[in-house]
Amino acid sequence: MMSSVPSLDKKSKLLVYTIEECPICGQKTKRAFQVGDYVTKDGAKCTKDGNTTKISLVYAEPAPRQSS
Amino acid sequence: MLSLLTGVQLQALPIDSNTLLSVLWVASFFVFFFYGTRLQTYNALREVGSGLNKLKVMKDKARKEAIEYLTNVGKAPADPTQRVDQFLDYVTIMPVDMDPQGLVGKVDHVVTTNNERVRGEVASLIGQTNPVSVSISENLLEVATSLNQIHKIVRHYYLMGKKTNSYFTIVQLQMLMPLIIQEADALLNAVDSFKVGQPVGDGIGAVVAARYMVGKEKRAVAKDTVMAISEYKGRKLYVLKAEGPMAYVGQPGLAIKKVVDELGVKPSAIIMVDAALKLEGEKTGEIAEGVGAAIGGIGVEKFQIEEAATNHKIPLYAILVKQSLVEAITVMRKEIAEATDKVIQVLNRVIEEKTKEGDEVLVAGIGNTLGVAQ
Numbered sequence: 001m002m003s004s005v006p007s008l009d010k011k012s013k014l015l016v017y018t019i020e021e022c023p024i025c026g027q028k029t030k031r032a033f034q035v036g037d038y039v040t041k042d043g044a045k046c047t048k049d050g051n052t053t054k055i056s057l058v059y060a061e062p063a064p065r066q067s068s
Numbered sequence: 069m070l071s072l073l074t075g076v077q078l079q080a081l082p083i084d085s086n087t088l089l090s091v092l093w094v095a096s097f098f099v100f101f102f103y104g105t106r107l108q109t110y111n112a113l114r115e116v117g118s119g120l121n122k123l124k125v126m127k128d129k130a131r132k133e134a135i136e137y138l139t140n141v142g143k144a145p146a147d148p149t150q151r152v153d154q155f156l157d158y159v160t161i162m163p164v165d166m167d168p169q170g171l172v173g174k175v176d177h178v179v180t181t182n183n184e185r186v187r188g189e190v191a192s193l194i195g196q197t198n199p200v201s202v203s204i205s206e207n208l209l210e211v212a213t214s215l216n217q218i219h220k221i222v223r224h225y226y227l228m229g230k231k232t233n234s235y236f237t238i239v240q241l242q243m244l245m246p247l248i249i250q251e252a253d254a255l256l257n258a259v260d261s262f263k264v265g266q267p268v269g270d271g272i273g274a275v276v277a278a279r280y281m282v283g284k285e286k287r288a289v290a291k292d293t294v295m296a297i298s299e300y301k302g303r304k305l306y307v308l309k310a311e312g313p314m315a316y317v318g319q320p321g322l323a324i325k326k327v328v329d330e331l332g333v334k335p336s337a338i339i340m341v342d343a344a345l346k347l348e349g350e351k352t353g354e355i356a357e358g359v360g361a362a363i364g365g366i367g368v369e370k371f372q373i374e375e376a377a378t379n380h381k382i383p384l385y386a387i388l389v390k391q392s393l394v395e396a397i398t399v400m401r402k403e404i405a406e407a408t409d410k411v412i413q414v415l416n417r418v419i420e421e422k423t424k425e426g427d428e429v430l431v432a433g434i435g436n437t438l439g440v441a442q
Contacts, residue, residue: 014399016266016399019405033264033266035264035265036265037265037439038265038267038312038313038439038440038441039267039275039278039312039313039439039440039441040278040282040312040440040441040442041313041441054282057275057400057405057406057408058266058267058399058400058405058439059267059399059400059401059402059404059405059406060266060398060399060400060401060402061401061402
């Protein structure tokens with residue numbers, strides 16, 4: 001009887017990132033997710049040794065709060 | 069304040085304010101005594117009605133998103149609206165359980181028939197054969213169907229309670245409403261992740277398995293399920309997961325059964341990695357170890373895995389990554405994704421502790437593999 005229906009519009013905004021990892025030197029690069037990205041897909045060239053990176057993770061984290 | 073006001077206003081009346089307040093108090097006592105339940109019913113009806121409106125908005129949105137995806141991405145040759153509406157009302161009738169012998173096989177048969185029907189329906193609706201788009205369309209339609217069902221059931225009890233003026237029906241519904249809305253909201257949020265092919269929290273098992281499968285030759289072992297052979301410290305690893313990056317969960321039960329029964333593999337351990345629902349207070353991304361078949365769903369896959377493990381006396385180990393329902397079906401959170409390396413460490417330790425060099429080990433990454441190839 002004390003229950004209340006939660007509001008739909010109080011969602012925290014999430015930003016989705018793709019992590020590209022060099023299989024040789026292990027360098028990780030974080031960039032914004034693009035449609036078509038998936039884990040194990042080939043990524044860009046590694047900025048350190050020029051090898052082709054692979055997407056190792058795709059994840060979301062809360063957007064940083066904007067100061068008003 | 070009230071007595072002051074009434075005292076001022078009622079000076080002209082033949083009764084004093086104290087008497088009037090006493091009369092009002094006694095009258096309100098009788099009103100609440102005889103009509104209290106009815107007043108609470110009105111209040112509960114109003115609250116449930118508001119929740120029902122939210123559910124309607126959600127199910128309409130999920131339906132609209134599914135139609136838009138089928139039209140724009142799926143390149144449906146004709147307007148899919150009518151077919152989608154028919155699809156939303158399609159029912160799966162579970163087999164009778166009065167005689168439980170062979171029930172799992174019957175449930176498996178019904179569920180497999182339903183899955184094939186969904187895939188066939190989607191294939192006839194869209195104008196392209198890209199497996200990722202087809203699988204996403206299937207998932208979007210399933211989300212829309214689930215929300216449609218939730219709305220219908222809640223509406224049924226709401227109208228029943230209203231019609232019969234049943235306080236208990238309405239109050240039960242009112243108490244459950246926050247949980248129902250939360251679940252429906254999670255389903256609706258899943259639509260956004262599915263549409264763009266982002267991995268969901270439930271896919272953590274698939275992410276872990278994919279790490280062992282990259283660059284290895286893959287073979288299909290069951291419908292939508294692939295396996296690769298890898299190696300770790302002298303052990304031969306048979307790693308399987310659903311075939312990604314499609315939004316598949318595969319048939320890990322059948323796959324494990326096939327590997328053990330038909331392919332002649334004699335694993336010293338079966339290790340399953342899956343997402344697990346956390347309890348309130350537990351942290352997202354926390355890892356738990358255990359024994360048993362780590363797999364959710366209706367129970368068919370779990371039964372098949374337990375049966376294969378029991379028949380061959382293979383120990384079953386589980387590694388679980390904790391998350392909430394919302395996190396499991398929406399885009400993978402950072403805490404869950406970052407648990408991957410820790411899960412691999414735990415998995416390697418379990419392999420080292422429970423098996424010896426030269427052994428064969430079966431590793432199964434369980435979960436929806438959307439956005440996770442291998």
